């Protein structure tokens with residue numbers, strides 16, 4: 001058995017680009033406010049590594065290669081930037097992935113007995 005619509009839809013669909021209107025009981029038309037729903041891209045987080053006086057450069061390079069998927073050359077450049085500037089960005093990720101990277105780095109540093117610190121912060 002086929003079912004057929006017996007009534008037209010109460011709110012007609014609005015064609016793209018047209019102005020939505022509705023008809024009041026008195027017969028006049030009023031323009032409805034158009035509200036375009038904007039989906040924002042997710043907030044991203046940068047993992048920032050901090051300099052200290054004790055963690056060996058070689059360990060930092062190894063960590064950056066291992067957890068931030070950089071080759072040796074890139075990892076060395078990032079490590080030197082941190083060493084010279086006090087801090088540097090190792091990568092940009094979604095919030096959960098950034099938090100996991102921070103945990104992994106802090107865990108590896110702690111196990112190796114180094115005071116290396118890193119944090120995640122929202123990208124402006």
Ligand code: TYC
Pocket residue numbers: 049050051052053054055056057060079082083116
């Ligand atoms: N400053 C350290 C040293 O001279 C090296 C270092 C670089 C430490 C980067 C931490 O995030 C860091 N051994």
